[in-house]
Amino acid sequence: MANDRNTILNETIKRLLRRDATTHLKKIVNKAHAADLSLVFRSLPLEHQRKLFDLINDIEQKAFLLSELEEYMFLDLIEHLTIEESVEIFNHMPADDVADLISKLPQEKADLILKKMNVEDSEEVEELLRYDKDTAGGIMVPDFIALREISTAREAIESIQKDYHDVEMPFYLYVVDESERLLGVVSLRQLVVVKPNTPLKDFMTRDIFSVRTDMDQEEVAKLVARYDILAVPVVDDQNKLVGIVTVDDVIDIFRREATEDILKMAGVGEDFVETQSIFRSTRIRLPWLFASCLGGVLASLVISHFEGGLKYFIYLAPFIPVITGMGGNVGAQSSTIVVRGLATGRLDVRDIWSVVYKQLTVGVLLGLIYGSFLGVVARFRFHHEVSAGILALVVGVSVLCSMSLAALMGSLVPMIFRRLDIDPAVASGPFISTAIDVIGIFIYLSIATLLI
Amino acid sequence: MANDRNTILNETIKRLLRRDATTHLKKIVNKAHAADLSLVFRSLPLEHQRKLFDLINDIEQKAFLLSELEEYMFLDLIEHLTIEESVEIFNHMPADDVADLISKLPQEKADLILKKMNVEDSEEVEELLRYDKDTAGGIMVPDFIALREISTAREAIESIQKDYHDVEMPFYLYVVDESERLLGVVSLRQLVVVKPNTPLKDFMTRDIFSVRTDMDQEEVAKLVARYDILAVPVVDDQNKLVGIVTVDDVIDIFRREATEDILKMAGVGEDFVETQSIFRSTRIRLPWLFASCLGGVLASLVISHFEGGLKYFIYLAPFIPVITGMGGNVGAQSSTIVVRGLATGRLDVRDIWSVVYKQLTVGVLLGLIYGSFLGVVARFRFHHEVSAGILALVVGVSVLCSMSLAALMGSLVPMIFRRLDIDPAVASGPFISTAIDVIGIFIYLSIATLLI
Numbered sequence: 001m002a003n004d005r006n007t008i009l010n011e012t013i014k015r016l017l018r019r020d021a022t023t024h025l026k027k028i029v030n031k032a033h034a035a036d037l038s039l040v041f042r043s044l045p046l047e048h049q050r051k052l053f054d055l056i057n058d059i060e061q062k063a064f065l066l067s068e069l070e071e072y073m074f075l076d077l078i079e080h081l082t083i084e085e086s087v088e089i090f091n092h093m094p095a096d097d098v099a100d101l102i103s104k105l106p107q108e109k110a111d112l113i114l115k116k117m118n119v120e121d122s123e124e125v126e127e128l129l130r131y132d133k134d135t136a137g138g139i140m141v142p143d144f145i146a147l148r149e150i151s152t153a154r155e156a157i158e159s160i161q162k163d164y165h166d167v168e169m170p171f172y173l174y175v176v177d178e179s180e181r182l183l184g185v186v187s188l189r190q191l192v193v194v195k196p197n198t199p200l201k202d203f204m205t206r207d208i209f210s211v212r213t214d215m216d217q218e219e220v221a222k223l224v225a226r227y228d229i230l231a232v233p234v235v236d237d238q239n240k241l242v243g244i245v246t247v248d249d250v251i252d253i254f255r256r257e258a259t260e261d262i263l264k265m266a267g268v269g270e271d272f273v274e275t276q277s278i279f280r281s282t283r284i285r286l287p288w289l290f291a292s293c294l295g296g297v298l299a300s301l302v303i304s305h306f307e308g309g310l311k312y313f314i315y316l317a318p319f320i321p322v323i324t325g326m327g328g329n330v331g332a333q334s335s336t337i338v339v340r341g342l343a344t345g346r347l348d349v350r351d352i353w354s355v356v357y358k359q360l361t362v363g364v365l366l367g368l369i370y371g372s373f374l375g376v377v378a379r380f381r382f383h384h385e386v387s388a389g390i391l392a393l394v395v396g397v398s399v400l401c402s403m404s405l406a407a408l409m410g411s412l413v414p415m416i417f418r419r420l421d422i423d424p425a426v427a428s429g430p431f432i433s434t435a436i437d438v439i440g441i442f443i444y445l446s447i448a449t450l451l452i
Numbered sequence: 453m454a455n456d457r458n459t460i461l462n463e464t465i466k467r468l469l470r471r472d473a474t475t476h477l478k479k480i481v482n483k484a485h486a487a488d489l490s491l492v493f494r495s496l497p498l499e500h501q502r503k504l505f506d507l508i509n510d511i512e513q514k515a516f517l518l519s520e521l522e523e524y525m526f527l528d529l530i531e532h533l534t535i536e537e538s539v540e541i542f543n544h545m546p547a548d549d550v551a552d553l554i555s556k557l558p559q560e561k562a563d564l565i566l567k568k569m570n571v572e573d574s575e576e577v578e579e580l581l582r583y584d585k586d587t588a589g590g591i592m593v594p595d596f597i598a599l600r601e602i603s604t605a606r607e608a609i610e611s612i613q614k615d616y617h618d619v620e621m622p623f624y625l626y627v628v629d630e631s632e633r634l635l636g637v638v639s640l641r642q643l644v645v646v647k648p649n650t651p652l653k654d655f656m657t658r659d660i661f662s663v664r665t666d667m668d669q670e671e672v673a674k675l676v677a678r679y680d681i682l683a684v685p686v687v688d689d690q691n692k693l694v695g696i697v698t699v700d701d702v703i704d705i706f707r708r709e710a711t712e713d714i715l716k717m718a719g720v721g722e723d724f725v726e727t728q729s730i731f732r733s734t735r736i737r738l739p740w741l742f743a744s745c746l747g748g749v750l751a752s753l754v755i756s757h758f759e760g761g762l763k764y765f766i767y768l769a770p771f772i773p774v775i776t777g778m779g780g781n782v783g784a785q786s787s788t789i790v791v792r793g794l795a796t797g798r799l800d801v802r803d804i805w806s807v808v809y810k811q812l813t814v815g816v817l818l819g820l821i822y823g824s825f826l827g828v829v830a831r832f833r834f835h836h837e838v839s840a841g842i843l844a845l846v847v848g849v850s851v852l853c854s855m856s857l858a859a860l861m862g863s864l865v866p867m868i869f870r871r872l873d874i875d876p877a878v879a880s881g882p883f884i885s886t887a888i889d890v891i892g893i894f895i896y897l898s899i900a901t902l903l904i
Binding site: 007033035036039042043157160161165170171188189191192193224225226227228230247248250251252254255258259261262263265266267268278279281282285286288289292293295296297299300301302303304307313314317318319320321322323324325326328329330332333335336337340344345346350358361362365366369370373374377381430433434437438441 | 459485487488491494609612613617622623640641643644645676677678679680682699700702703704706707710711713714715717718719720730731733734737738740741744745747748749751752753754755756759765766769770771772773774775776777778780781782784785787788789792796797798802803810813814817818821822825826829833882885886889890893
């Protein structure tokens with residue numbers, strides 16, 4: 001349903017652009033949801049994006065649209081706005097989105113915009129820019145409802161009407177002391193069900209989850225997900241309430257982190273490259289393939305090294321892809337399980353040995369099964385050879401060894417990376433698979449040299 | 453912080469279990485958050501889980517804990533509860549969670565429990581069980597606040613206090629007509645800021661997103677994420693409001709779908725196997741490796757077929773892993789970009805040709821770069837051979853061809869799968885990488901036969 005609506009919007013806008021029907025376009029653009037428009041913008045050339053953008057009357061709609069665009073689209077579009085236009089739009093945007101976008105601009109332009117923005121807004125933004133963008137401080141909104149514990153429910157409701165009419169998440173009200181330290185929380189729902197003159201301290205929840213400004217955004221997201229809350233308060237090192245992280249940002253974090261992990265595992269950088277130009281995309285993917293290229297050259301050296309001394313190389317060579325393929329796939333299985341397990345919290349880095357042991361055991365079992373099977377296949381293929389038995393044994397044992405080793409490496413390396421605070425997703429990309437290829441071939445030809 | 457707390461909880465509970473300090477355990481278990489307890493349960497043997505579970509006084513805490521457990525843990529634990537205990541717990545659980553758990557039980561037990569549950573609750577559950585569990589109907593909660601448009605703000609607040617004290621998401625109130633058809637929505641926040649005697653129809657939002665019961669849960673999740681809403685109303689084919697999907701379920705959907713996609717791409721089924729036993733885990737991973745095994749056997753047949761006729765096979769063989777490795781990695785890059793792009797909505801299946809064209813172009817560019825590089829490497833390696841130039845050319849051209857083809861297949865196959873409504877994540881696992889291996893080798897040896 002949502003998709004159908006988008007398709008229609010997309011096609012209508014394109015048709016009207018072709019016909020240059022400005023009045024119609026104006027009507028549609030101003031009625032559409034900014035989130036839908038941002039999808040339409042993706043498939044439009046810059047000049048059309050500009051044109052549509054200028055047709056938007058509501059400055060908040062413009063602000064929302066701008067914050068929904070992909071980074072490179074935002075940068076292209078803002079190039080075409082005057083500083084005054086940009087400032088006006090940023091004045092109508094939540095501080096966390098402004099901080100996010102400002103940090104993508106060249107320093108000079110960013111400073112100029114901040115200087116011209118409303119003092120109050122720009123101070124909030126500069127406050128946010130102080131935090132690392134991957135931490136609770138970097139993703140929080142500084143707009144929240146904070147009241148004192150002696151306030152009554154009626155006073156709280158009045159202050160929602162008067163002072164807090166534009167907070168993003170008006171469903172939780174935080175209770176703070178005179179130094180703005182967090183004491184408790186009441187929900188808007190509690191507020192309407194208690195007697196109007198009840199003071200907040202009589203019904204607020206005191207056992208409240210909060211996060212520190214420097215907590216990693218992924219940890220924050222996991223906390224919100226685990227306890228099914230709509231927002232989590234962010235405090236500084238004196239327990240002073242400085243912002244909240246809302247559930248919609250948490251969704252974005254999970255989706256972005258999952259995408260990053262998936263892309264890293266496949267060795268395509270960490271930003272989504274499909275929406276970028278062909279040359280940019282090629283440049284991003286190029287270095288990741290270098291590991292595989294070097295590994296391939298290394299493998300060729302290993303093979304050249306052995307093949308001269310191997311009487312039956314001509315029989316053994318056809319099985320090289322089986323050895324590397326089986327090892328590679330088992331390794332990919334193990335590393336994927338470990339990387340995703342660590343990311344979702346199902347696996348704990350403290351359990352490194354039990355996890356690796358289990359992966360190795362599974363690898364050995366799978367190696368026994370496929371090693372036997374492929375050994376039988378090899379025996380059958382070589383039946384006209386005198387040494388068929390030995391050749392088959394070499395293939396079978398090599399499959400077993402390379403699969404076991406692959407399972408071991410596929411689980412151990414991401415675990416160690418995590419311990420060293422390196423992103424384990426990077427480990428399980430082309431690096432592991434290349435290493436497994438080379439080691440698998442080495443094992444295969446070594447066993448052959450040994451046994452034949 | 454959250455992790456530290458969990459570690460302490462985990463270790464404290466284990467220590468107390470060893471000392472069999474029941475009084476202490478009771479205190480801790482009843483103070484802990486059920487979400488934290490569920491994490492502790494994961495690392496405990498069944499008998500200890502049982503013991504802790506029995507120590508919980510609050511039946512809602514028991515209910516929440518049960519719904520947080522992994523499927524196999526839930527099934528093990530419920531085996532040890534009497535039907536009466538189970539029924540009592542299910543009576544205190546939201547209907548969507550009951551439906552979820554009931555559907556995992558053997559039919560007979562499920563029927564027995566449903567029969568003994570409160571009539572009102574069990575009817576809600578049976579209603580939910582009618583929907584496919586991956587649709588809006590299957591994940592919605594049937595508890596929501598529905599009012600008529602002539603109700604005033606004051607009446608609405610009163611009815612929250614009286615009739616709707618246990619709805620999960622009390623922040624949106626839905627407005628329906630006499631046939632329960634959805635007309636609009638008001639937020640709790642609007643309710644407290646308007647004059648108490650304003651009728652809902654004067655300030656409700658009429659332009660409201662809703663989803664049909666049969667919409668796929670992923671689509672529902674994307675909608676909630678795109679429009680940053682906390683809950684989306686679910687309607688049947690007469691536009692009658694039947695439930696809502698809340699944002700916490702949306703988070704779960706995204707995380708589960710991302711995990712499923714990642715696991716499928718690596719060929720490890722779709723459920724997380726790490727938390728399962730070694731034999732179960734082996735059994736799940738076994739069939740996925742069969743594709744790679746068959747592919748390997750096929751590759752060996754291709755190599756055997758060519759090697760007899762190839763004078764320089766001994767020089768060409770060492771480069772086989774380079775050809776398959778480079779093709780495999782480019783293919784994995786392309787298929788990952790396409791699969792994740794489709795999942796996140798950044799790519800649209802209607803743009804199949806422009807997406808595939810772009811992937812192919814990038815593949816050709818990368819193939820030209822690495823083909824040249826590896827050609828030079830080969831030339832250098834073969835320098836003592838008369839045909840060094842030709843051999844190097846064969847390697848270079850083969851790398852170019854196999855990388856281009858891999859990019860083409862890696863993008864085309866998932867796109868076609870999506871068109872056929874088959875999950876594209878399945879396509880980009882071991883199947884594509886195996887096919888790319890075999891085809892790459894075939895191309896390499898064919899070019900060699902042709903040119904030498």
